[in-house]
Amino acid sequence: AAGVIQSPRHLIKEKRETATLKCYPIPRHDTVYWYQQGPGQDPQFLISFYEKMQSDKGSIPDRFSAQQFSDYHSELNMSSLELGDSALYFCASSTGTPGYGYTFGSGTRLTVV
Amino acid sequence: KQEVTQIPAALSVPEGENLVLNCSFTDSAIYNLQWFRQDPGKGLTSLLLIQSSQREQTSGRLNASLDKSSGRSTLYIAASQPGDSATYLCAVVNAGGTSYGKLTFGQGTILTVHP
Numbered sequence: 011a012a013g014v015i016q017s018p019r020h021l022i023k024e025k026r027e028t029a030t031l032k033c034y035p036i037p038r039h040d041t042v043y044w045y046q047q048g049p050g051q052d053p054q055f056l057i058s059f060y061e062k063m064q065s066d067k068g069s070i071p072d073r074f075s076a077q078q079f080s081d082y083h084s085e086l087n088m089s090s091l092e093l094g095d096s097a098l099y100f101c102a103s104s105t106g107t108p109g110y111g112y113t114f115g116s117g118t119r120l121t122v123v
Numbered sequence: 124k125q126e127v128t129q130i131p132a133a134l135s136v137p138e139g140e141n142l143v144l145n146c147s148f149t150d151s152a153i154y155n156l157q158w159f160r161q162d163p164g165k166g167l168t169s170l171l172l173i174q175s176s177q178r179e180q181t182s183g184r185l186n187a188s189l190d191k192s193s194g195r196s197t198l199y200i201a202a203s204q205p206g207d208s209a210t211y212l213c214a215v216v217n218a219g220g221t222s223y224g225k226l227t228f229g230q231g232t233i234l235t236v237h238p
Contacts, residue, residue, distance in 0.1 A: 043226070052212065052228035053167070066225060100167065102226070111157055111216070112226060116166035 012036055014103050014115035022121045023091050031086040031118045035103030041065070042084040043112065044076060047098040059084055091122045125150045125217050129229035136203055137237050144198040144232045146213030151191050154216040154224075158187050158198050161210045161231070170211075171198070175218070203236045210234070 045053035055068035059078035
């Protein structure tokens with residue numbers, strides 16, 4: 011069965027650079043969520059999209075932005091990267107009805123040096 | 124604000140033991156609760172999803188229960204194996220307030236099963 015696809019799997023950037031993370035949800039899933047997981051931490055909600063519109067926003071820095079495109083894939087853009095942005099970034103998708111649960115991608119490991 | 128707590132933070136057991144992981148949440152207004160497994164540096168694998176109207180779900184050697192009114196869930200692992208070693212995360216999907224639809228995670232239980 012198709013899963014949530016994230017790219018790239020690993021990314022190394024220098025401070026103050028920009029990074030773009032991509033997420034391709036499960037077909038027919040219309041909702042995408044982004045989570046950030048720091049070392050030894052539980053995942054923290056960043057932002058979500060439903061039907062290409064931002065549906066909710068969590069603890070996402072102003073340096074980050076995201077959008078969902080017409081094919082439902084989503085991109086997380088991160089600018090002016092800081093060392094503290096180093097983390098695993100997960101994308102999850104669902105049908106938009108919270109009761110059906112979430113499916114997570116394998117994540118993108120971002121390392122800022 | 125929903126808060127999810129998992130106990131214990133770490134657990135080390137010999138192979139073959141049955142074990143219980145605990146999860147509690149402060150706001151009972153949830154759609155469902157999911158248990159995830161995470162291997163070091165890897166993604167989240169969904170193990171079991173329990174709807175708010177359900178009491179338990181089973182998959183193989185795993186059984187998860189939910190007591191929504193008391194804000195508690197347990198994950199029971201039977202006949203543990205070294206391959207079960209991982210971090211187990213409990214997460215609830217919030218049904219109300221400003222956290223509607225979002226997953227709130229616990230800090231996880233790090234499980235080590237010794238051969």
